[in-house]
Amino acid sequence: MRVPLDWLREYVAVPPDATGVDVAAALVAVGLEEEGLHGGGVTGPLVVGRVLSLVKEPQKNGRTINWCQVDVGDANGTGEPQGIVCGAHNFVEGDLVPVILPGGVLPTPQGPLAVSARKTYGHVSAGMICSERELGLGDDHDGIIVLTRRFAGDDETLARCVPGADAIAILGLDRETVEVNVTPDRGYCFSVRGVAREYGHATGAAFTDPALALAAAAPAGTADGFPVTLSDDAPIRGRVGCDRYVTRVVRGVDVAAPSPAWLTARLVEAGMRPISLAVDVTNYVMLGLGQPLHAFDLDRLHGAVGVRRARRGETLRTLDDVERTLDPEDLLIVDGRDVPINIAGVMGGESTEIGPTTTNVLIEAAHFDAVSIARSARRHRLPSEASRRFERGVDTALAPAAAQLAVDLLVRYGGGTADAGVTDLGTPAAPEPITMALGFPSRIVGIEYPAERVTGILEQIGCRVRADGDVLTVEPPTWRPDLTTAEDLVEEVARIHGYERIPSVLPTPPGGAGLTHAQRVRRVVGDLLAAQGLSEVWSDPFVGADRLAALGLDVDAETARTVRIANPLSDEEPFMRTSLVATLVEAVRRNVSRGAKDVALFEEGLVTALAGPQQVAPTVDVGLRPADDVLATIRAAVPPQPRHLAMLLAGDRDRAGWWGSGRRADVADVVELVDALGQALAVDLVVTADAVMPWHPGRCARVALADGTALGHVGELHPKVVAALGLPARTVGGELDLDVLTAAADHTVRATTLATYPMAQSDVALVVDRAVPAAAVREALVSGGGELLESVQLFDVYEGDQVGDGRRSLAYRLTFRSRERTLTTEEVSRLRDGAVAAAGAAHGAVQRA
Missing domain, CATH: 3.30.70.380 (Ferrodoxin-fold anticodon-binding domain)
Structure with missing residues (x-):
């Protein structure tokens, strides 16, 4: 979340001399993570210029450049026009443009770029006419900034745009923006309002909630408001998809009217691209207050608006021009014909999009269930700004205030008229009260918090607190859906009081503890193989059917005894691995492709090995401990995941040098490693010939315990496998069940008396x-x-x-x-x-x- 400092100052009393560094430090003190500081990257003479003449000159390379004479006033020290070469074509003679003169510095991803006079295309270009991207104002690089158009309607700013005037201040390049990382439990900080509140907590600065005045000005719902119906026949986990829906109507809006310069400047500083008045207004309200809005073309709606779940087989073409097949869990906005027009809280549809002919606008401000929106956004791969906020929890009391601000801005800058009718349906559930012992924060954190300090902090963050002896009943504010347990309140007390006040105390380990038997075995195995020249690696545990087929395995059998991932990182690797070799081969291939000729790798990791059909685990809400029977069902649904050991060797086992010629790794080397493991763990291992894929049928051995219990196989990879995976010829390796080997390793030390008689x-x-x-x-x-x-x-x-x-x-x-x-x-x-x-x-x- 990018927060412009001048915008932040409207909500909280930030000192005039406070810099972005100061504000970021204060926010870090209350648990927000600083991502970066923006602004102030342009230095030197950036001035307003008026294009006096523009001569188009075609070039041999097919481009056409403009040789311009630009009036920059006295900024160049001579008062003469400045000759500048420009490749953009979106401006004409008489336009006012930003010009950076020689000696100025522009920010670039590669570092500061000093501007100087240089000869190009047969002219000496003494400066640059700048685009948004060159000035760090946005991503637009197709044309330069035309100040005449950018500030159209803003007479005060246009009056300052005279040749030679400082364009840094006019364009707001001297303003700073603080960027913070918003964690999933702090969704209210996805707004300037939320960040301002946190700055007030950190510094004690006076915070003025902008929603209070807007809520007081917003009219209550009326009987003649726009017709809306709410229904949810398939609530997720018993929670309805929409528990509040507010609409306002503004008629006679000039959607072609430009957004005010101050508003577009704030959107750009906050990292969003200005689009049109209606869209800019909804984005501005969302960034400022944290309430996502949606604007409909009222005349393209057919009657009423409804909220319901999708029906199987329904489709919707969204604003990104993609036809999407809807899921019965998707929450929809439908029109009077019961036809989908929006995926609620995620993205709008094309049919009711604001267009050039729009005059009447319907503003939607709703509260949608976080889980429902999160699932739809992921299902359709549409992580929108609105869905990011809804899935983290939006203030249930904010909708009327946000709608009022949007109406005020459309009326003021679009010339519209607001209808008297207001729709406000639904009653969100009040936050559940939390009971907490007064001394609980002190006991959990380990430092003493006075009773008045605990209650004061909880009231400071917006909670209502009632004390009954040593027990507090705390009602969280509507903007903090993350506060559900006493432990959540303890975290608030600790962070507002100051994390830096919690002393760092080295814990004393309890006596008698140590590594488990399995941990000791894994360390012995790892140390032995590393001492033998093998490098330990980790490979991601995902495979696809192509990899299984390349290994010569029965694809159907392997996929039947593993788990298909619902949302895989890659659609080409949707399965959990059933063997380590299936993923370790990729590590060998990658090393060889990077120029390594002799590779020896091993990995200790988990594989999936279903013995029967996969059980489905129940889904439960986070934040609350499931019942014992539910936990038992969840654990039973977790597939068996034995730990295996895999090794692969390619190239020379003995390197060539002055001491002699090298020797390629072969099956005997792997058998020797297995024998060394058995000796180190005091386990008798039996190696016998076998023939299984992916090993060469004539160079494959079965490894088992003395009682016949199978451990795995070692050998040389089958030539077809080597060719299919692009591995070096005659790559050798093996895979053993490390859990079985661990169980066979004796816990006690077995010592024998030295023989004194000759052999x-x-x-x-x-x-x-x-x-x-x-x-x-x-x-x-x-x-x-x-x-x-x-x-x-x-x-x-x-x-x-x-x-x-x-x-x-x-x-x-x-x-x-x-x-x-x-x-x-x-x-x-x-x-x-x-x-x-x-x-x-x-x-x-x-x-x-």
Whole structure:
């Protein structure tokens, strides 16, 4: 919200010498966030000039420039006309225009621009004739500002527009504007009235509510007012869509009459573009008071006006020339034929738009339900200035005052006449009283607030306070719909008393607390992978059907066990991910596209894994704790979200350098990482061959616990997946269920006594069919090796003529050890033979000669 200081001074006693910095600091003290300061960016000689002559000169590049002689009075020190080249064509000889002379400085997004005399198009251009954008007054850059037209009807300002006069003051470029960020709970600050009230709270300056005098002048509703009907057969959460509707009629309005210069200047300073008198008046009232208005062409209305919900299949062409299909939750304004003419509180329709032939205007000032307007604005993607205010809560008592101000301005500047009839339907519910213990703010904030200070602050912000012993009954003002609980009142006491008065005290952590087992496991996993050269990343958890198809997954099956997002950030990614690899591949692709050749990434994150149909959670109002059964239903509707671990490696695992050539990452590297994780967590992991997408069928392994519980898969990405996603060839990786791994990790430290007797090793080379996994042979050796077998390590694989086609030799080193004695050669041989026999029985392994 941009607030011009001269406008702010009309509502609150801002000291004459206060700058934008001073005002912004005061507003920050009561919790508003400063976004920026505007104005004062033009320095140096910016003067009024009169165009004496204008010669059009076509150029070789197809453009036509104007070589102008401009009278700038004595501002150039000579009194002679100033020669200026200008490319705009919206002015003629005799027009008054703003001219910045050499030595002046213009604000630009890139920084200050110093203006100097320079040769261009065969002339020396000694200055510039300025547009709105060049002066920071708006976005219009199609033509320069013609002061004669800009201030038409403003005789006082036009009298000041003489050649050589200071245009900075005339155009208001010396005025400052403070921009603040309005949080969702402070909707009343979406107006100069609301910000002025906050400035008064911060500084103690006298605040004059402009709505009070307007409300006193506004007539009450009459029986002969414009006919209006209110109905709502589908209220959202039991709240009617419109609980107050005020209309006023102004006849004989000259819509072509220019808006007064002071009004358009304030709109521009507040960040809005002047359009026409009727539109400018409604925008001015909205910015000043915070009440959105709408102006209808009365003669294009068919009879009465009604408020109702949309019917399925209805459409409306809105002011942005878009035909919109309406939803049964949309609140509509309809005419006497029951035809939609507006999406209430969001945007008007074309059929009743104010046009060049309009003479009679119907002013609408209504109060619409915040939830209804917010849903319609998001549903139709129409975040208008009106909807921003309605969805944050508009003062329920403001409509008559806002309508009165609009009528006054249309009558004064448009020459209209106001009808005596006034419509004022509906009775908004009064704010619910809040009960709060007098000492509650002190207990919550942690500092002592005197009783009179608490009641004084609550009355200062507009509440009505009744005390009954140590209990306060507080009725919030109509402009503060955000005050619904005692905690909200505590926040008001704290911010008005001063956040800076709350001491910073370092809390003392309770004894005995620490990381949970799951947190410790995640830290061990992260530290180990980082130490192995992998970088941890976060990828957004959204995927689309195209990504699932590119990974070779069953799209229907994957989307059936996940959640479709109702309002996705991207329509191309509407689903929650079912695996980390589905999103981690994008991180690899992006790094490679930026020139990284060797990439090793990992991520610990949540995935969605529905076991059945998705349950629908009930919708409840914010600010109040739902009942226990409602909470239970909401929790039951939350889909399971196990935590997974994913890794992807592309390019070289061992970098090349003076020490030798590099080595590309392969499946063995990922298996090694998984084995290291198992050792770090003291979990026995079993790796066996498998074939699932998105992994290469010949280079894929299943990872499981010793009891067979599946953890996930590792391997090399399928060549089709690599090609579809644009990844480096032979990218490898894996994904494990980190929750299962965490549960398997023992909470206790397992220590073993060091063996004091020597180990005995024996190597065996076993020939098996090529299809037999090495892990299966190892498992058979372990089963037959007995209790004294300490370890089995595969150290060589051979395929060739010596073992025959379709066969391979697997060489294992068996280590035996007794903790009670030294093993003899005969014992070791017997144990080795038992292990070999078990491998032979299980897989037909024969010992290689």
